Amino acid sequence: MKHNNMAMIKAVTFDLDDTLWDCAPAIEAAEKALYGWHQAVTPRVTEAHTEQSLQRYRNDIRAKYPELAGCVTATRMASLRALLLEFGYSVSLAEEGFTVFYKARSEVELYDGAIEMLSFLRQNYRLAAITNGNADLQAIGISDYFDFIYAADLTLPPKPATAMFERCMKDLDLPSHALLHVGDNPVTDIGGGHNANVQTLWFNQYNEPWPEHLKAPHFEAGELSDIVALLKK
Ligand SMILES: [Mg+2]
Structure with missing residues (x-):
């Protein structure tokens, strides 16, 4: 059975830097x-x-x-x-x-449509942040949109390791195919998502070619509003 089905998705996990703002x-x-x-x-x-x-x-x-x-x-x-x-x-x-x-x-400028996307998705999905960075979502003012926030630290190794994804599945009590991970980085986000067996969406705002030597993402979006359209129920 192929697990790249939008209908199975119950939770969306987001990379932060260069996915919700320019880092x-x-x-x-x-x-x-x-x-x-x-x-x-x-x-x-x-x-x-x-x-x-x-x-x-x-x-x-x-x-x-x-x-x-x-x-x-x-x-x-x-x-x-x-x-x-x-x-x-x-x-x-x-x-x-x-x-x-x-x-x-933490003084970042959110991308156009970021708040609208998070507010919309929040109504139908559990949301989590999975970051290799250390941005302060509370200071940025968007922490309330997320059920869980995971930042790589000395006990949770950074993506593409699976630790943060696994912790997220456990906390949300969801199987891997019920998660969709959204991120800009082919190696850490899409590779990490594949490693954890979750569904993946490549946020490719600069319309770059997919690096052929890497396993392709399940989905791709050039704008945050495309993600909303894709996940509309
Ligand atoms: Mg990123």
């Missing part, structure tokens, strides 16, 4: 805010580092502590602590620096 501008603004915080609070760091070299510093930390790599928050905190220590500041400042970054990172 890059928010991260860029957040890096700037954090750099500004360093300038004000830990100036010895910015005397020695540019924004770019701080990014390389964080990449080095990620390489040095592979056990943290699946959790963007843990990696950033480890990098902040290492910097503070190296430049003779109290590591307890890491929390404050992270808060500055995190606040700016």
Whole structure:
């Protein structure tokens, strides 16, 4: 029996970054805010580092502590602590620096139609968020649309691993084919969805060709409103 049937879908899970908003501008603004915080609070760091070299510093930390790599928050905190220590500041400042970054990172601009889509789907489906990032849905103002929110961390490895999907199926008490995962990334979202045996929808807003070496998604949409049309009951 083929399990790519819209009628079986009871829940829709969403990737967040680049599926509900553009990620890059928010991260860029957040890096700037954090750099500004360093300038004000830990100036010895910015005397020695540019924004770019701080990014390389964080990449080095990620390489040095592979056990943290699946959790963007843990990696950033480890990098902040290492910097503070190296430049003779109290590591307890890491929390404050992270808060500055995190606040700016959550100032995202939702795509056109995102709220309308979530409000509509909410009436007929359970909704969950499954993200490899660390966006704060409460700060963004859309947490109430989701029954569950899963973010990769030290216990839940990032997509394409199946852990977050499996936790979601358990929490919703639904079989895999009752889930539709929507996301922009062919590897993490569609590959992860296939790994977990859920149905998949590729959000392809830039009309890119599907990477032929990967297993194709069950469905594809170029606009969020197409997802509404597809899931109308
Ligand atoms: Mg994404």
